[in-house]
Amino acid sequence: MKLMAISCSLILSTSLSASGQESAPQFNVKYISNENLYIDAGLSDSLVVGDSLDIIKGDSVFGVIEVVFVAEHSASCKIVQAAGIIQVGDKTKSRSRAQKPVTAGPIVEETPKQAEVISAIAPPSAVPRAPLAKISGGASVQMHKWDDRSASNLDFTQPSFRLNLKASRLWGYDLSLNIRVTSRYNRRTREYNRDVPRTEWRNRIYQLSFSYANDLAPLSLEVGRVISNKISGIGYIDGMIMQKAIGLIHVGAFAGTQPEWQYSEFQTSLQKYGGYINYTGGDFKANRLESTVAAAGEYHGATVSREFLYLRNSATLAGRWNFYQSAEIDFNRGWKKVKIGKSINLTNLYLSGRGNLAKWLSAGISFDNRRNYWTYDTRMLADSLFDDVLRKGLRADLSIRPHRELFLFGNFGLYKRSLDRSPTYSYSFGINKTNLLAASQSLNLQFAGFSGPFTDGYNLSARLTRALWRGDMISIGYGAYVYAFGAGGGDRKNDWIQLSGQFDLYRRLYSSGTYEYDMGDDTKGNRVIAELGYRF
Numbered sequence: 001m002k003l004m005a006i007s008c009s010l011i012l013s014t015s016l017s018a019s020g021q022e023s024a025p026q027f028n029v030k031y032i033s034n035e036n037l038y039i040d041a042g043l044s045d046s047l048v049v050g051d052s053l054d055i056i057k058g059d060s061v062f063g064v065i066e067v068v069f070v071a072e073h074s075a076s077c078k079i080v081q082a083a084g085i086i087q088v089g090d091k092t093k094s095r096s097r098a099q100k101p102v103t104a105g106p107i108v109e110e111t112p113k114q115a116e117v118i119s120a121i122a123p124p125s126a127v128p129r130a131p132l133a134k135i136s137g138g139a140s141v142q143m144h145k146w147d148d149r150s151a152s153n154l155d156f157t158q159p160s161f162r163l164n165l166k167a168s169r170l171w172g173y174d175l176s177l178n179i180r181v182t183s184r185y186n187r188r189t190r191e192y193n194r195d196v197p198r199t200e201w202r203n204r205i206y207q208l209s210f211s212y213a214n215d216l217a218p219l220s221l222e223v224g225r226v227i228s229n230k231i232s233g234i235g236y237i238d239g240m241i242m243q244k245a246i247g248l249i250h251v252g253a254f255a256g257t258q259p260e261w262q263y264s265e266f267q268t269s270l271q272k273y274g275g276y277i278n279y280t281g282g283d284f285k286a287n288r289l290e291s292t293v294a295a296a297g298e299y300h301g302a303t304v305s306r307e308f309l310y311l312r313n314s315a316t317l318a319g320r321w322n323f324y325q326s327a328e329i330d331f332n333r334g335w336k337k338v339k340i341g342k343s344i345n346l347t348n349l350y351l352s353g354r355g356n357l358a359k360w361l362s363a364g365i366s367f368d369n370r371r372n373y374w375t376y377d378t379r380m381l382a383d384s385l386f387d388d389v390l391r392k393g394l395r396a397d398l399s400i401r402p403h404r405e406l407f408l409f410g411n412f413g414l415y416k417r418s419l420d421r422s423p424t425y426s427y428s429f430g431i432n433k434t435n436l437l438a439a440s441q442s443l444n445l446q447f448a449g450f451s452g453p454f455t456d457g458y459n460l461s462a463r464l465t466r467a468l469w470r471g472d473m474i475s476i477g478y479g480a481y482v483y484a485f486g487a488g489g490g491d492r493k494n495d496w497i498q499l500s501g502q503f504d505l506y507r508r509l510y511s512s513g514t515y516e517y518d519m520g521d522d523t524k525g526n527r528v529i530a531e532l533g534y535r536f
């Protein structure tokens with residue numbers, strides 16, 4: 001009788017729950033970031049932090065999300081479970097607060113009565129706790145050794161350590177810790193010159209920052225050594241970036257010091273600050289537009305180092321056409337105006353476009369006019385050394401995949417320095433063939449060359465790869481590089497044979513290694529690179 005009563009209660013509560021869900025209001029997914037999605041409902045719709053909502057596609061439940069931050073008319077949610085990719089415009093519907101989001105297995109609807117029964121069977125201590133953070137990245141140690149067999153005897157040894165760590169969702173909040181560092185110890189047979197000693201440490205911090213990122217919060221903030229994808233052209237900053245989201249528009253400001261340009265060492269002598277506006281809207285599978293305008297200033301005390309405007313636009317049309325543009329415009333005053341002779345000049349311009357002409361054919365073209373620019377650190381360089389490396393040019397490429405196991409590619413480039421009497425031409429083409437003799441074998445062939453005012457050369461290579469079980473692989477390759485100086489300089493040839501492998505040892509522990517034997521007019525010797533790493 002008790003079993004029948006419980007069964008009737010379950011059936012009745014399930015019916016009541018289904019009836020309540022059918023009348024529950026539906027909301028829309030309006031924006032998706034790297035870690036969260038945002039819906040057009042908030043406190044005014046009785047949502048609170050911790051509420052669970054269903055993602056609806058058609059007439060079925062597609063996924064489950066949980067509210068982590070709520071404003072008056074919008075909310076930020078984390079994805080608990082989804083059967084596929086959630087997109088902007090998908091519908092979402094509130095669950096009963098007695099229903100708990102599932103963390104594994106198929107999506108199951110729970111009624112209040114079912115929740116009571118489950119709680120009685122599984123006590124709270126049996127429910128797994130959420131991790132303190134979501135960890136991604138990896139760490140590795142590496143050894144690079146060059147045994148020089150030429151008359152110069154320039155042996156080189158370099159042990160190194162690399163760490164790439166991102167800890168997101170710290171303590172269940174939109175907090176993240178980002179660390180990207182390398183540490184290298186260089187040891188040579190002898191000192192090359194004053195700037196290249198016999199032994200030295202080279203430690204580089206690419207990123208070391210703590211961030212809070214939530215588009216519904218009053219401000220998002222990142223502090224430390226930071227770089228933002230929205231303003232990558234501004235470069236690294238030892239300081240902070242603040243950002244405010246207003247719909248699809250992000251308004252931000254940054255301030256700090258500029259790391260030392262050669263080895264990214266910390267310095268306080270060069271300050272940097274500015275602001276930006278970014279718009280991001282659409283979807284990569286259809287139409288998408290991202291535009292950024294940023295203004296930045298770099299100052300050595302009271303002396304201007306650089307003041308410039310950074311412009312970047314990228315667009316995807318119909319999911320098959322991609323366009324990209326970046327430009328920098330310098331505003332010159334003081335010593336810069338005297339040296340350059342202009343108040344405003346275009347220092348960098350890069351344009352590119354790519355399209356899928358067919359399922360098996362894609363092509364692209366780019367124009368590159370990125371140039372050196374004068375700063376406080378380079379102001380004393382000779383004009384000839386500075387100007388001789390300025391160049392601009394075009395590059396076009398073509399990719400063909402007539403079959404899923406065959407891929408062909410080629411490109412052609414044309415560049416010209418400001419003082420060269422003729423341009424430099426470069427070209428390359430190659431072929432990748434998978435399942436060569438067996439399902440686990442592939443072959444790569446490539447030929448590349450260049451022809452310039454003073455030097456001509458070409459490079460050819462071939463590599464055979466065999467995939468092993470568990471994702472392990474080994475490969476063997478051969479390459480040759482031949483070049484010649486003009487005016488009867490004669491040919492120079494360098495060959496190499498290379499054996500490489502990558503192996504998963506245990507769970508996330510892996511190792512990789514490369515042995516290379518170099519033989520030729522410029523290089524003779526043995527090169528060994530070994531790495532032992534762990535993926536988080």
